[in-house]
Amino acid sequence: MDANARYNQLIQDLRMELRPQREWGDGKGLYLVVGHFFNGLACGAWLFSLLFGQTTGLLAAYLMGIIGGVTHLMFLGRPARFWRMVRQQKTAWVSRGFLGLSLFLAGATLYLAPIYLPGLLWSEGSLLSTIGYVAAMLGMIGIMGYMGFVYTASKAVPFWNSPLHPALYVSYSLRGGVAVLFVTSWLVPPAKDLTPILLPLWGGITAVVALLFALEIHGALTGGNEAARRSVHDLLAGRVSGYFYLGTLALGLVLPAYFMYAGMSGATTTGLMALLGLASAVGDFFMKFSTLRAGVFLPVWTHLSHQRR
């Protein structure tokens, strides 16, 4: 969108009482959604790869962490100034996320180096590798938490201002982690088939995601203000409903649920499970994207109208 179109769009938005937010998720703001998406996948994949001893999953998580970090920087108005977040560490959630990602990437590098470059640097189980393991774990927890809290701290957008948002983002991350393992298990088959464990795990986490999301929607509709209700309307029946129904529900829930059913019925192949993982991950992306785009600013007039009556 060129400068003139953006200006006209802004003027049009400023005239609306319930102004949609466009800074995050629109134009260059899309990088933020992509960054959150990849970082979420990276954290979940790292956790489950450690649990199931999947070195391919660890590498995938590391690479996705890098992609997430780069896209976060591309979102910033001034990417070259990212070091200021290091030099002037604050208690803001963005700072914590930056610290978490730095810890994760540094730790993962230390932990993965002896696994993928054996004999060249330090060995597995050495002090450096252990430090890497701990740092990556701490970073992973930081990133998982940061994403939801960044939205919860956004006072201007009541729809995101829900205490359930952090839990929802953690569960997305876990669901994404299982999805990544489905794909890596297809690319590099593990010694033991993980499908019988991953399939119910994916189903359970998906049920938690669906429950948290339903509770958040219910909370916005019943206890939320006008802006929160408009966001829900935009998500379910308005300007972003297409992304929600096609991307999140059809691609991210119905299709993988069918694959899961097929898998549970016995007709399972790693290729089919990889498709499940891919569809699930794409669904998560659209869930994050549509939730972000559905954000509507708190109307300035609310209190004033009340005062004048």
Place this chain on the structure above:
Amino acid sequence: MRWGMVIDLKRCIACYGCQLACKAEHGTPPGVFFARVLKHEEGQFPSVRQLFLPVLCNHCEEPPCVDVCPTGASSKNDADGIVSIDPDVCVGCRSCMMACPYSNRYFNDKPQHYFPQGPTPFEQRRGADHQRDVVMKCNFCKDRVAAGKEPACVANCVTVARVFGDLDDPNSEVSRLIKERGGFPLHPELGTKPSVYYLPA
């Protein structure tokens, strides 16, 4: 000391003088409005009325924009209560825009000017200090205030609807108006404690 502003909604005629004075003072590019006037219609025919609400940064005592800033670019000066942005420190993450419940922050991401033939000498001069890809907002004309003048929007209000002064001084005109005329801030339920008050119409 805590600088604050009182806007008398009974006096405001929505002439946009404050918006223009602010633009002239700061040379803000298109799409950046430190001061704005909102219009709103209430009621149904035949009893309809149009309301005007001039808005600007509320310079909150508990500014949510400062809490979410990852670099400290958004900060509150404890000596005078003015909330400002240091463009040399801002990374352009726009968290502050999502945290400001009054939507009074703008992202300056494109080189823009008002006329197709390019920036005017005035725009070039006024906008020389503006940085791109950072968030911008009202700073209560702190340079003018430091020089003993009123903010541009106050000085140029034709109906004298705006009063600027020290909220901590119980004898100042702003404190008196708030007390006597029932001044109220926007969204007090959020606990941000704004420094901009409105007098009922």
